[in-house]
Amino acid sequence: MDGLQDFGSSSASVKTIAAELQDDFYSKLVDDFLGAHYGDLLELDEKPWKIRMLVQIGLMREEQEISWVDLIQWLQKIIPMFQSADFRSLIERNTTTALSLTGVARQNFLESDVNFAFVGPICDSIGIGRRDLLEMSDFSDRAKLTGLTNGLVLELTNFISREKLDPVVLVSWIRNFEPLFCSDGKIQRAYRLLRSSLKNFRIQYRNNQMTRKRSCGLLDEFLQSPFDLAPEADAADIEYRRVAMIKARLRTKRHISRHRPISALKREDEPFPISQMDVTQHEPKQMPHVISVKREQGSQSHHTPIWSLEDVEEDQRTDKGDSVTLLDIAMLSWQKIADMYGGKNEAAKVVSVDLLQNHFSAMLKEDANLRNLDDKVKRSTHPLVPPLNFLRYIGQFLSELIDVIEQQIMSFEKDIVNTTGEKLGRDKHPRFHSFVSFDESAVTRYIHMASEMLCPSEETNPNYRRHWLAFCLERKNPSRLPIYRSNRVINYFEAAAGLIHHHEDVASFVSDLQLLNDDSNILLESLNADANDEALQALVCVIAVIFLKVLGPFWQLLKSDGEYPLFSRYILCLYEKLLEWSQDASCLLQPETFVNVFLQVPIQEGTFKGVFRFCRDNAENQFGTLIKACLQRMMKALAAVLEDNLKDFLPGGEHCKDLPADKAVQMANCTFSQLMDINGRYMVESCHRYTYSGGPVWNGLMDLCELIMG
Structure with missing residues (x-):
């Protein structure tokens, strides 16, 4: 995190604010995180969250070398009413702002309330908050202040992931920025078209995250570029439609029975605290909280046409296999x-x-x-x-x-x-x-x-x-x-x-x-x-x-x-x-x-x-x-x-x-x-930077690299 990494610098301003933050409450934060993990020491119900508290948590993360995963899980546990908040962005953004201020302005900022309705910096800059998105309100007047950029779509898709929403809501939000999009009101059809754009967007985003592209400013340039809402249809889609029609006729003639729908997938939960229990006992009272992924809201209902291309997900299951490790x-x-x-x-x-x-x-x-x-x-x-x-x-x-x-x-x-x-x-x-x-x-x-x-x-x-x-x-x-x-x-x-x-x-x-x-x-x-x-x-x-x-x-x-x-x-x-x-x-x-x-x-x-x-x-x-x-x-x-x-x-x-x-x-x-x-x-990149000490035995190193990357 850029802001908090500067705590170790020689800047007098940075040293001053770091010293100010290390008060009694900061000690309670550290004790709670390293101890019970339930926020009992912090008395959070008795006072609203202040920005000062967020910056202190960021400082604690740096000093205690805490991973973002562990920190966010802890925050979700001690303030469950805000567990879907983008804690990392809130900490980074408010820390950067605090470091840019001095004197009374900084103190006033640190004592102001945390905006847990924060969606992302772009949405925040034009006044779009969590409630606007969840209630599907009309914010087209504010949307005129910015274009539909890749960075904005990234904020909206991240918000969908955190809140576990049906991705189809993205259509309604985008209509505020692009009035011509989905002008006929057919949301499901618009979402099917949008999926192709999102797929291309994710591929380009991953490519631009490479270190050399970040350093050249290509990632920032990509995020500021307009989001492509109209990808070109490819020949494979057209051919598939033809084959799908033949298949539909075949399957109608053969009267093949249909199977029951399958239940929603479960998201991986963290394991039991194995150090505190007998590993041979599996008692129900020690069961962890199971987090379920919400069902898709009717995007594939019983009205789905037989073998219709328009309703085929490119990949219908969450790939728990993840990236190559x-x-x-x-x-x-x-x-x-x-x-x-x-x-x-x-x-x-x-x-x-x-x-x-x-x-x-x-x-x-x-x-x-x-x-x-x-x-x-x-x-x-x-x-x-x-x-x-x-x-x-x-x-x-x-x-x-x-x-x-x-x-x-x-x-x-x-x-x-x-x-x-x-x-x-x-x-x-x-x-x-x-x-x-x-x-x-x-x-x-x-x-x-x-x-x-x-x-x-x-x-x-x-x-x-x-x-x-x-x-x-x-x-x-x-x-x-x-x-x-x-x-x-x-x-x-x-x-x-x-x-x-x-x-x-x-x-x-x-x-x-x-x-x-x-x-x-x-x-x-x-x-x-x-x-x-x-x-x-x-x-x-x-x-x-x-x-x-x-x-x-x-x-x-x-x-x-x-x-x-x-x-x-x-x-x-x-x-x-x-x-x-x-x-x-x-x-x-x-x-x-x-x-x-x-x-x-x-x-x-x-x-x-x-x-x-x-x-x-x-x-x-x-x-x-x-x-x-x-x-x-x-x-x-x-x-x-x-x-x-x-x-x-x-x-x-x-x-x-x-x-x-x-x-x-x-x-x-x-x-x-x-x-x-x-x-x-x-x-x-690492294969370019590193070679074997074994001499000519490794002539096929780059071939292996290509295989590794799939």
């Missing part, structure tokens, strides 16, 4: 380097460790949260595993886990073939006997092929993504298939969950495509054969359950605000559960009532409910028995991998030691998210 990069680098060195040998390991060190060093320079975590761990007198070593531990663990899962699946497939005398999926059909088999399971082949064809990350051939999204809308079961991205560790497993959630939809969709494209399409025939093989689908379900119960929650933990020093307690929870499940996998086939294995809200289970429906439908037949038996063997194998790779975090291990109470307080703000929530936009 350092852990994704470490895993991908290890895989690619192992290929270059002929296997996962010691030489490949040395080069992979060097590359991770280089990327980590680059991120330390770019990311303040990571730097804060690394510094605190290094300064701690109690031995904690450094973040770089932690990434190595987790990367090695996940790498072996993925290998063992594939080995187990191939073993299951071999057992099925030996028992039944038939191969799985397409392999049993004569047309595919001459196909070369890669060194992968039929399950892996199906997951990769289905993902690449139904939800590719870019325009590929064949690409049925938009057709698939429209198909899911028609069946009232919005797509849960993730965008296929080979540079994310969790993507393969999440795709398995999506395919089982849509197991009936996929088979029906591919069958329809074959009618359109005739039976000569070899790719569709392969996909259809795999999708209709019940034994193969049962094994895909095994992968899906592993995602819902093990890998999904593990990734969620690493992306959460769980406390970094308490990793050993979390991993012990998982280890004990794996051992329990290896004896009886029955509970794996049912959703958790309250929390997952890491005592967090089970968001994956809420998103992919169709997996448990698949388990229920097959509970009494041979495939249900197969799923349960495979899961028990799989859990035993996963427990062995965890014990081999993370034994240092298990009881008796080097990193399985409780922090003393005073040290625990100091390290309370060190979270997993500080290590994981790092934007991958610096990766290509």
Whole structure:
């Protein structure tokens, strides 16, 4: 934050205001944040919030090296009536103003009330507040004072995100700035057109956030530029309309039934305070507050035309996979380097460790949260595993886990073939006997092929993504298939969950495509054969359950605000559960009532409910028995991998030691998210700045960069 970073400068004005702010109330702020976290010491109900208090909080953040995530969560907790306020902007903006004033003017400003109706600096400058937007009032008279710029749209979309509003409200707000927009009053149609503009806007905004573009002033120039309300239609849209009409006629003739609508997604909540509870107990009275995302208000109602392009979201699910993390990069680098060195040998390991060190060093320079975590761990007198070593531990663990899962699946497939005398999926059909088999399971082949064809990350051939999204809308079961991205560790497993959630939809969709494209399409025939093989689908379900119960929650933990020093307690929870499940996998086939294995809200289970429906439908037949038996063997194998790779975090291990109470307080703000929530936009730049010390072995560095960035 530019204003508060100046507190350490030599400016007399800055030193004076910093000294003035460090009074008794400032001490109470620090004590409350480091202590109870409930605002009891501050007596906030007895007096209105003053700007002085906001500036003091900003000073506290700088002095205590507090991350914005932790600070905002604390503010939302102590003043819940204003929890959707843009605290960061309020603190930064008012601090800058306070530093620009002197004498009586500064004192009067600091003692004035905080404007919690603040939307953003542009809205504030023309007198548009929170109530104007929420009540959808007419503020066109004030809107004339400014144009519809990218910066203004950024403020409005951020406000929608904070308040958890239906994005369609943006149409009504924009009409105040652009009277010709949506002049016919058809708000839903206008919003469908607006989505394309917003998509282009987000891409350009991310591109302009790069350090070199910021320094050149390109980000400011972009934010001051007019927002493009009229993107040009592309040829793909026109072609899709034609295909959609054919599909509508086909599906009307075949009278295909529709499915029930799916419930809204859940947003990830922070984990239980694991240090204060018995990890073996899951009592309802200790449940965290579950924050739900509001349902979209009728934007896709029962009046939706069959397979209409106008109602197809470009991506209907919130991509919880997020951007590429350092852990994704470490895993991908290890895989690619192992290929270059002929296997996962010691030489490949040395080069992979060097590359991770280089990327980590680059991120330390770019990311303040990571730097804060690394510094605190290094300064701690109690031995904690450094973040770089932690990434190595987790990367090695996940790498072996993925290998063992594939080995187990191939073993299951071999057992099925030996028992039944038939191969799985397409392999049993004569047309595919001459196909070369890669060194992968039929399950892996199906997951990769289905993902690449139904939800590719870019325009590929064949690409049925938009057709698939429209198909899911028609069946009232919005797509849960993730965008296929080979540079994310969790993507393969999440795709398995999506395919089982849509197991009936996929088979029906591919069958329809074959009618359109005739039976000569070899790719569709392969996909259809795999999708209709019940034994193969049962094994895909095994992968899906592993995602819902093990890998999904593990990734969620690493992306959460769980406390970094308490990793050993979390991993012990998982280890004990794996051992329990290896004896009886029955509970794996049912959703958790309250929390997952890491005592967090089970968001994956809420998103992919169709997996448990698949388990229920097959509970009494041979495939249900197969799923349960495979899961028990799989859990035993996963427990062995965890014990081999993370034994240092298990009881008796080097990193399985409780922090003393005073040290625990100091390290309370060190979270997993500080290590994981790092934007991958610096990766290509870092590859330019850093090279291996291993000589000519790294001729393909930039190729890996492109793969990392997807």
